Amino acid sequence: MNKDKLILRTRFIERASHWVMVLCFLAVALSGLSWFFPSLNGLNAVFGTPQLARILHPFFGVVVFLLLAFLFVRFVKYNLPEREDLAWFRNVRQVLAGEHEPALQIGKYNAGQKILFWGIMGLISVLLVSGVVIWRPYFAPWFSIPSIRIGLLVHAIAGICLILLIIGHAYLAFWVKGSIRGMVTGYVSRSWAKTHHDRWYRQISNKQSGSGKQQ
Amino acid sequence: MGLGRRQFFKLCTVGAATATAASLGFAPGMAQATQSRQYKLLRAKETRNNCTYCSVGCGVLMYSLGDGAKNAKARIFHIEGDPDHPVSRGSLCPKGAGLVDYIHSEQRLLYPEYRAPGSDKWQRISWDHAIERIARLMKDDRDANFIEKNDKGTTVNRWLSTGMLCSSAASSETGSLDQRFTRALGILGTDSQARVCHAPTVSALAPTFGRGAMTNNWVDIKNANVVLIMGGNPAEAHPVGFKWVIEAKIRNGAKVIVVDPRFNRSAAVADIYSPIRAGSDVTFLMGVVNYLITHDKIQHDYVRAYTNASLIVREDYSFDDGLFSGYDPAKRSYDRSSWTYELDADGFARRDMTLSHPRCVWNLLKTHVSRYTPDMVTNICGTPKADFLQICEILGTTSAPDKTATFLYALGWTHHTNGAQMIRGSGMIQLLLGNIGMAGGGVNALRGHSNIQGYTDLGLLSLRLPGYMNLPSDAQTDLATYLKQTTPSAVLPDQVNYYKHTPKFFVSLMKSLWGDKATKDNDWGFDWLPKWDDSYDVLNYSNRMYEGKVNGYIAQGFNPVAAFPDKNKAQAALEKLKFLVIIDPLATETSSFWQNHGEEHDVDTAAIQTEVFRLPSSCFAEEDGSIVNSGRWLQWHWAGAAPPGEAWHDGKILGHLFLKIRELYEKEGGANPAPILNMAWDYADPFDPKPEEVAKESNGRALADLHDEQGNLILRKGQLLDDFSQLRDDGTTASFNWIFAGSWTEKGNQMARRDNADSGLGCTPGWAWAWPQNRRILYNRASADPQGKPWDPKRKLIGWDGARWSGVDVPDFAVTAAPGTNTNPFIMLPEGLGRLFSVGAMNDGPFPEHYEPTESPLANNPLHPNVTYSPTARVYESDRKRMGSREQFPYVATTYSITELFRHWTKHARLNAIVQPEQFIEIGEKLAADKGIVQGDLVRVSTQRGYIKAKAVVTKRIRRLAIDGQDVDTIGIPCHWGYEGTTRKGFLANTLTPGVGDSNTHTPEYKAFLVNIEKA
Amino acid sequence: MSMQSQDIIKRSATNVLTPAPRARDHQAEVAKLIDVSICIGCKACQVACNEWNDLRDEVGHNVGVYDNPADLSAETWTLMRFDEVEDESGKLEWLIRKDGCMHCADPGCLKACPQPGAIIQYANGIVDFQSDHCIGCGYCIAGCPFDVPRISKKDNKAYKCTLCVDRVSVGQEPACVKTCPTGAINFGSKQDMLHQASERVTELQGRGFAGAGIYDPQGVGGTHVVYVLQHADKPHLYHKLPTDPRISSAIHGWKGWLKPVAAVAFFATLAGTLFHYVGVGPNEVEEADEKHEEDTHA
Structure with a gap:
């Protein structure tokens, strides 16, 4: 792969974090689902046994949170809302239809991705807080039973929402060809960048031509 | 990349498919066979x-x-x-x-152990070594200190420098061997827990009704209309017996009344609770008598016919300012000769059936109790007047012939200097109400240990013999004198006066004790019995120990350092022993009295020169044998396992020890060996007597063919007796305990019977066997009027069929004595009448009188300031010094048991330790507030004698009482924890209690004394 | 001899479409009747429970009350709760309630439990924890309206009274019932127990307890442990016995409406993605574009 023809979109540390998180999330989400939908109980086999799943789920969940927190630090600056995001919203139908015209002045992340970003960050925080409240045997005994009940409900709702978001995220990555490769290798093609993130592409191009440095 | 895509797609598809399948109900049934826990007893x-x-x-x-x-x-x-x-x-x-x-307690003893003088550790020893060493120590001490003749030259055969405590938790068969063992050696310093428990019951109920036992039985309580619980707390101390109180309440509509210093668990389910100051019960009870008389709530026909109300008392009897006639202040005792009936020319008591004679018991009683007005009761007891009157009124309703009240009491009455008189008071009330002999009536002494009734029956008290006979004193120099003094003659004509048969009981006992060695010529071995000069009860004996007069002590299933009052004195007493032998299943505080356990038991181990042996014995579950419950039922039980480790049955320990001592005497001679050599010890394996053999011996057998008066053969030589009517005073019968005769007959072991059919009113004559003669309700002749008609047709216990008495219970009467004759129902008393006036049978008066506890919060007795305390209670000088003043120790304390624990015993059982893990005391909210004590604080409770520390339970259940113009607070002290056990380490509660006892029996005053309390 | 799985009528975390076998439910519902008015608080039931179930809790501390151990635990399945109550006239009552699992007809624990078969309800009404299946999540604690289940520190599994299902299944009464000295605890068919309870209430009313009544809260479908209370109008006097216990609405929401809503959301999402992909096709950047880009920067 000729890296000269490609643009580094995501650094190794970020990619590594992302994919570790994906694995952890998968385990946490599947075990979570195993307890939410009785019929999916077998999914907790991801952790070996139901008992082990119950013990590991919260620890893996915390790992997910920590990795997301790291990614939050790394990515937050690209995910701040901008005036240009409005164009994406106005043209969301074309975006979903896969039409690449007109160019929407999209930065490193489009508005949809930003929503995803903030959604994930928000939900994982809710999951962390509610998860601590219901976490046995370590923390739950410190909370009253009514607060644990609310914790359980909130944790379930937030978990469902997060899984739905992630399904969407994963599907879109799968749909937009080149995205997964981008997250796996770190590199995207210039045409991909130009097509999907035109403003970012321009910024990169300008920087590269200015300093010869990537990013 | 392409592969990755395909995989991801697959995953999505599978996920979707799974979810779909699940929602459609196709999820694989993953229910493994779910099972509850297996039933664990199936073929055990x-x-x-x-x-x-x-x-x-x-x-x-x-x-x-x-x-x-x-x-x-x-x-x-x-x-x-x-x-x-x-x-x-x-x-x-x-x-x-x-x-x-x-x-399976962690504290079960598994092998014999030895502690050398001054040593700080146990060492494991063999049984042989233990038995040899103990026998040697005992023999040497006996040889050195045995008294064969006293100063007057009378043969006394007593050995005072070694004593033995026996366990009323052991079987009656062990008890029989204890009696043989101690008396053969000449030991007088022997007692069982009966002494520190219900001894006053015997000394109060026997003079009142004829027998010193619970009159009715547990199940019969259900027949009551009123249940008065006073001086006891059966919900806590006898919870399963309390079942029948609840049964009375909810099936019979009974009113349940609790009078107690503390709102206890019995009170929790009572209809009426009223407080009373600890130690003031005589006032309350005499107040009730006064109320019943003044309000005419008396069952007159019953009182006239069945009590001694009509008998006339001697002219020189008097009661004045707190003292009865005949008081000798120097001796602190009464000459009781004036407390008796005026006799007619035939030697019978004079009687006035109109009850008008000024000196008939009825009128003396009226006068005596007239001082106990409701106001006086409130003043002395602190019981609110309205409560008192309400209780009197309810009790009064049972003066109707078809209503009964049952009185339930236990140690709350026995543990006082005038404890026996409290019990007497309750007996008098029940006689006035016509409630004795009735189903659902009675004075029900709720005994303590599982076999304390049996140990009482077996006479395991310093001055007793089996079957409520007394050990001869050294004034009774020969058999004839003894029998003359102990065999009563009838006070009224035509009475059964069953104790007239005392010679038969006694000679049969002697034949059992000495076997063929007992002959008419040697007065059946009378001389070999030890003769007493003093009561060697536990207070006396521990005082002797304290004074250095005792060298050896055997504690078999008894924990004196915990159970005796004034633990620090008891400890000092034990420290003076040369040797101490513990026979117990558990590691008791007494066995480790020489160990320093920190603040809870701070002793100087090196200075304690006592040799200690700790011998592991079996427990109930590992032995066959019988125990006698409070309702006098002899119940046989079977072993479910062998004793653990090297533990031995008590009988085996006694057998080895006795035979070793006997062997030493045979070889070496020594101080009068005759009683030891002549004591019958005729068992298949004398080293290990079997309970069956001993039980049969208790029942007794014919030593020759026995014929009745008509000459018919009734028993062949060697056959077991059917009942005690077959006993002879000519040496042709042997019976170790005449009241047990009938318990193991030729028909087999009657104690093992298990037919629980109810013959009526809750009587189950086919279950086990009750003494006497399998009677379940004592004095049941009194359930019918003199003409034989039941007072209450619904409570017909026995009836006359024209020739005999019979009924749902075995008649407690001469079965052929027809109604309408002069024969009275209380067959064990020489007048046949229930005694309102106890004549000279008690040390401290024929009527109960209130005296303050020896440590009292009052300066004076409000009834008679000149005689504040019991004039006859025995107080040793060493104990008097250890009494505290009301100024220093302003609060009344009372000790008691709580449901979860049994004395100092169940603290060794983890299951019980869990539910009551740590020592506490109870204190009322007002006193707690004054002292700044809050729930759960550690507090220090002290007396002149020592202190304990415990957690405070602050409660509404203990009230501040107004007594004679002053506020009196009570502190409740449960008595269960110690420095050994599975519970948290605690102080022995008896550190606080005073060493003074009941006037009649010297049972310690555990229930009322003075303390101070502060935050620790 | 053990209770067969076919006698189970409810099973935790079991899809309503695939219920536990429940054909053999023609058996009487059982109940334990606790008559608080004749309870002496002796704790025999506590000890018998521990003994039968081979439980030995810690030897704890006295904290200034009679309640010992201080609380229910994984090794204390029943506990006497003592309350000293004075009425307006100053009359003192010592109310003693045996606390423990109520064996609700509609058990909150079972509803909340996420692990299939870890909590089951037998046809006779007994609710039992199957320790082997328990995952220690503690949701049962949140589900219970009576604060009964406890997680063991030893094995991280939840425990509570089984109503001695091992005894009941061979025809014996529970250990606490058998041992109760005063007969304050009774056991029989629920019908018989309610009849007996009503007789007790009548008797108590006759003794002046106007508020006497039966505690068989319908908010949880009734219970298989029923109290007779002297003051049924004030259950909170008995160590905060809830007046109208119900499964919390949070639990109802979580185990109720949230599931179908979430299921629909999942289906919608998955279906949406599927149809979107099939409808729109992959979103690919045209090769030409790429080539063009490469050229530009070459």
């Missing part, structure tokens, strides 16, 4: 036994490992109630429910 061996703790004597089923196969070693792993048992019906209290943890 089941053994019947009785709970070893209290005198309810609940039936238990013990389940042990293995199905009984020889190759399986039985280990009891579960115990639950026996549903067939007529009293317990499957129930067990928290102690009984935790029995399995007593059997």
